[in-house]
Amino acid sequence: MATTTRAQKEALPFRRVTPTRRGQRPAVALGRLNGHLGYFVRRAQIWIFQDFIRTLARIDISPAQFSVLIVIGANHGLSQIEIAAALGIERARLVRLLHRLESRALIRRLPSSADRRRHALQLTPHGRTVLALAKTLAARHEKRLINKLGAEHHQFLLDTLRDF
Amino acid sequence: MATTTRAQKEALPFRRVTPTRRGQRPAVALGRLNGHLGYFVRRAQIWIFQDFIRTLARIDISPAQFSVLIVIGANHGLSQIEIAAALGIERARLVRLLHRLESRALIRRLPSSADRRRHALQLTPHGRTVLALAKTLAARHEKRLINKLGAEHHQFLLDTLRDF
DNA sequence: TATTGTTATACTCTATAACTATA
DNA sequence: TATAGTTATAGAGTATAACAATA
Numbered sequence: 001m002a003t004t005t006r007a008q009k010e011a012l013p014f015r016r017v018t019p020t021r022r023g024q025r026p027a028v029a030l031g032r033l034n035g036h037l038g039y040f041v042r043r044a045q046i047w048i049f050q051d052f053i054r055t056l057a058r059i060d061i062s063p064a065q066f067s068v069l070i071v072i073g074a075n076h077g078l079s080q081i082e083i084a085a086a087l088g089i090e091r092a093r094l095v096r097l098l099h100r101l102e103s104r105a106l107i108r109r110l111p112s113s114a115d116r117r118r119h120a121l122q123l124t125p126h127g128r129t130v131l132a133l134a135k136t137l138a139a140r141h142e143k144r145l146i147n148k149l150g151a152e153h154h155q156f157l158l159d160t161l162r163d164f
Numbered sequence: 165m166a167t168t169t170r171a172q173k174e175a176l177p178f179r180r181v182t183p184t185r186r187g188q189r190p191a192v193a194l195g196r197l198n199g200h201l202g203y204f205v206r207r208a209q210i211w212i213f214q215d216f217i218r219t220l221a222r223i224d225i226s227p228a229q230f231s232v233l234i235v236i237g238a239n240h241g242l243s244q245i246e247i248a249a250a251l252g253i254e255r256a257r258l259v260r261l262l263h264r265l266e267s268r269a270l271i272r273r274l275p276s277s278a279d280r281r282r283h284a285l286q287l288t289p290h291g292r293t294v295l296a297l298a299k300t301l302a303a304r305h306e307k308r309l310i311n312k313l314g315a316e317h318h319q320f321l322l323d324t325l326r327d328f
Numbered sequence: 329t330a331t332t333g334t335t336a337t338a339c340t341c342t343a344t345a346a347c348t349a350t351a
Numbered sequence: 352t353a354t355a356g357t358t359a360t361a362g363a364g365t366a367t368a369a370c371a372a373t374a
Contacts, residue, residue, distance in 0.1 A: 028235060028239055028242065028246055028247070028249075028250035029235070029238040029239050030234070030235065030238065030250070031234045031235065031237065031238030032234050032238075032299055032302070033231055033234050033235070034322075035306060035322070036302065036306055037212060037306070037309055037318060037321055037322055037325070038209070038212040038213060038216055038227060038305075038309075039227075039231060040321075040322060040325035040326055040328070041205060041208055041209045041212055041321075041325060042209050042213070042227070043252060043325070043328050044205055044325045044328040045202070045205045045206050045209045046252070046328075046342095047328040048201060048202040048205055048328070049202060049206070052202055062363085063202060063203075063206070064363085064364085067197055067203060070194070070195045070196050070197050071192060071193070071194065071195065071197070073195065074193040074194065074195030074196075075192055075193050078192065079332075079333090080332075080333065081331080081332060081333080082192055083192070085192075086192035086194070088207060088210070089364090089365090090364090090365070090366070090367090091332080091333070091334090092333090092334075092335080092336090092365095092366085092367085092368095093363095093364070093365075093366095094333095095333065095334060095335085096363095115331095115332085115373080115374070116372080116373060116374085117331065117332040117333070117372065117373050117374070118331095118332065118333085118373095119332085119333075135196055138196070138200065141202075142199060142200055142201065145201055145202075148327070149324065149327070153324050154201060156320070156324075157201055157204075157205075157321070157324060157325075158198075158199070158201055158204060160313065160317050160320075160321060161201070161204035161205060161207070161208045161321075162204055163312070163313070164204070164207050164208040164211040164212070210365095226340090228340090228341085243355075243356090244355070244356065245354085245355060245356080253341090253342090254341090254342070254343070254344090255355075255356070255357090256342095256343085256344085256345095256356090256357075256358080256359090257340095257341070257342075257343095258356095259356065259357060259358085276355095279350080279351075279354090279355080280349080280350060280351085281349065281350045281351070281354065281355045281356070282350095282354095282355060282356080283355085283356075
């Protein structure tokens with residue numbers, strides 16, 4: 001918003017400011033980019049993550065941390081490799097994510113009964129409390145998305161993007 | 165979808181592998197993540213970018229480089245700050261992107277006639293050739309997406325995600 | 329031999345801050 | 352004073368490789 005005056009300031013009046021859809025985009029042609037879904041998916045992802053991060057800023061939970069906490073909370077003693085596979089992240093990266101969550105006392109790594117190579121992951125009581133709050137804030141974020149897109153479009157996006 | 169097996173899982177060998185849509189996702193409950201668009205947009209973005217990168221691997225053009233080349237090619241002597249604003253990237257990051265493209269002789273930074281602080285950006289003849297090939301390969305990538313989603317869903321996604 | 333968790337490395341991306349040369 | 356391009360830094364994310372303990 002309020003970025004619509006950029007062009008006028010420049011050399012001479014010859015730079016026509018086309019009134020773009022939301023007054024956000026400058027008068028620069030995107031050419032073939034307009035037909036490429038990847039470009040718009042990327043921009044949408046950035047927008048959504050920024051809103052998510054802002055909404056959960058006071059409990060300092062990132063989208064990645066949120067997804068890990070949700071999956072640990074919704075399952076029973078998962079191993080790290082199972083979580084990594086479910087969320088499509090590298091197991092090496094998950095190690096660092098879990099270190100942080102463990103150092104904040106949100107999760108615990110218990111020895112797995114069956115296989116001593118594995119850890120069985122759990123939320124701590126404090127982790128459950130924080131996750132509950134995170135869910136409330138995340139729902140607020142999602143409501144903002146629903147308002148922006150309309151409930152049907154939101155649901156359609158959810159259904160369609162699940163295929164990836 | 166496919167999150168209904170949580171209870172059964174906890175007991176013994178009954179770890180039923182629910183036949184998920186594409187046989188990709190393991191039998192781990194995603195819980196609330198299922199209602200969050202950001203999660204699926206992120207996964208879709210990663211999938212799409214990986215396919216794009218693979219498809220353009222032989223000319224070594226990344227999604228970011230492609231978007232920069234497209235915008236330079238579709239406009240007339242843009243400044244760096246205009247490109248950065250159009251694509252929603254930091255001007256500091258654009259500097260490094262352009263260094264690479266310039267060192268590969270795909271673009272040129274010409275002095276701007278009106279404002280000596282600015283560069284006027286152009287494709288080189290070689291840049292035009294590479295961009296033409298990049299467009300062909302990118303179209304092949306996009307066709308794959310259209311086949312995956314169906315033409316109507318693809319168009320709908322394009323229209324809906326443009327709002328961000 | 330293979331797998332799980334771990335450490336380490338490298339490269340990209342994002343977010344800033346600060347510098348210079350121009351305006 | 353402000354802006355355009357640049358440099359530098361720090362943190363996240365991604366992609367690998369390799370190692371120890373265990374299977």
